[in-house]
Amino acid sequence: MSEHIKPPYTLWQLALYFMRLGTFGFGGPVALVGYMHRDLVERRNWISESDYKEGLALAQIAPGPLAAQLGIYLGFVHYRIRGATVAGFAFVMPSFLMVLALGWAYVSFGGLTWMQSVFYGVGAAVIGIMVISAHKLTVKNVGRDKLLWAIYLLLAAVTVITQSEIAWLFIGAGVLVWLVRCKPRLGSWSLAVLSPAQSLPNLALATATDPNTLIQIALFFTKAGAFVFGSGLAIVPFLYGGIVTEHHWLNDKQFVDAVAVAMITPGPVVITTGFIGYLISGVPGAFLAALATFVPCYLVTVIAAPYFKKYGKLPALVAFVDGITAAAIGAISGSVVVLAQRSITDVPTALLAAVTAALLWKVKKLPEPIIVLGAALVGLVVYPLMHH
Incomplete structure (x- = not known):
């Protein structure tokens, strides 16, 4: 096991890496x-x-923001809970401070013309970055396996058609590959080890009627962090339902601007919850919303990681993980199409996306x-x- 070998990096180096990724990592979960x-x-x-593949699979199965979860898991690999905490905090902090500053600017100066201009350009370039990332992930993980390709294409199509990510399809893909490859005798092996995360209490639902806005923010965003799977983009419809339709905290225009802020800031997309929290009730709202979104995924990762390390090499689990990975990459490729429909609106944006993809394809070491x-x-x- 990896913990007995002295890791080739210090905890401080890990923190610095994740801080840098949180500061300069554009392109959403896929790219990160x-x-x-x-x-x-x-x-x-x-x-x-x-270890990377196990982390990616765990991040897919468990609810919460994908990139942050993978970061927390990779921190856990050699440095256990300390590493997980340091990686998670270092990764989320830079983008949280940025959305806080943007929230302040947004509230103080109103209008967002310059932000819209920046987003117009960055949104298109991000599509180019995502296309190349999705292509690399596909080649690496799906390879020439016909079953994995079928899963990949199905999930890509479902994501494009429904414009959302359907959690049970990931699990189903894992079970399918397990059944095909391992041909288990019924009752021989149980997937129960995988789901310490499934029994989340329904506290949020019982107390969500409390009149205090800060308590409502904490509960709503905990629920958002606990029940949303896959990429940060999956959280958008869920947030819209709660923030605009149910609580009337923001109007449509403010919500769309909040999503734009998520896209123009680096780091995890879900950090837009900090911006939304700020618009609802200032700095305390921002802190609570961001904290509540990330705590569930941190706890799930730290609790599930030891089981995953212990059972991760079993052929049944390897097959399960391969199926989920193929499904996830299919969904990611599909979400590139969904996002492209929103970001590529005219000839200049289409050109920007194409030029970005071409540059990254040709110039291998070009920094994003x-x-x-x-x-x-x-x-x-x-x-x-x-x-x-």
Whole structure:
């Protein structure tokens, strides 16, 4: 097991890496998960391929934001709970401070023309980044396995058609690959080890009627963090239902701006909850909303990781994990299409996305922050011309 070997990096190096990823990691969960693989597995050899795959699978099965969960798991691999805590905190903090600053600017100066201009450019470039990330993940994990390809294509199609990620399909894909590869005798092996996370208490539902807004914020966002699977994008419809329709905390325009803020800031997409919390009730609201969103996924990861390490090499679990991974990458590829429909609205945005993808394809070591910065500048110039 990896814990007996002295890790090739210190806890401080891990913290610095995740801080940097949280500060410059653009492109949403797909891209972030891809960067972690590129940096920690391929370039630095800090994390083994199998540990990474286990972490990705656990992040897929468990509810909560995908990239943050994978980061917490990778911190856990060598440094256990300390590592998980440091990685999670270092990853979320930079983008939280950014959305706090943006929330303050938004409330103080109203309007968002410059933000819309930046988002116009960055949103398009992000699609290019995601296309390349999704392609790499597909080649690496789906390979030539016909069954995995069938799962991948089905999930991609379902994600595009329903514009959401359906959690039970991930689990179903895992079970299917397990049945096909392992041909288990019924009752021979149980998948119960996988779900210490499934029995979440329904506290949130019982007390959500409390008149105090801060308590309502804490409960609502805990529920959001606990019941949303897959990428941060999956949380958007759930948030909309609660924040705009049910509680009337924000109007449509403010909510769309909040999602834009999630996209123009690096780090986990779900950090938009901090921005929303700020709009509802200032700094305390921002802290509570962000904390409540991330605590469930932290607890689930730390509680489930030891079981996952213990049983992770069983052929049944490996098959299950392969199925879930293929399903997840299919859903991720599908979400690229869904996002593209929202971000690519005219000829300049289509060109930006295409040029970004081409650049990343040709220039292997091109840093994403440079692309994002360039796209933001293009947006500032082109957006006012297109929307005057």
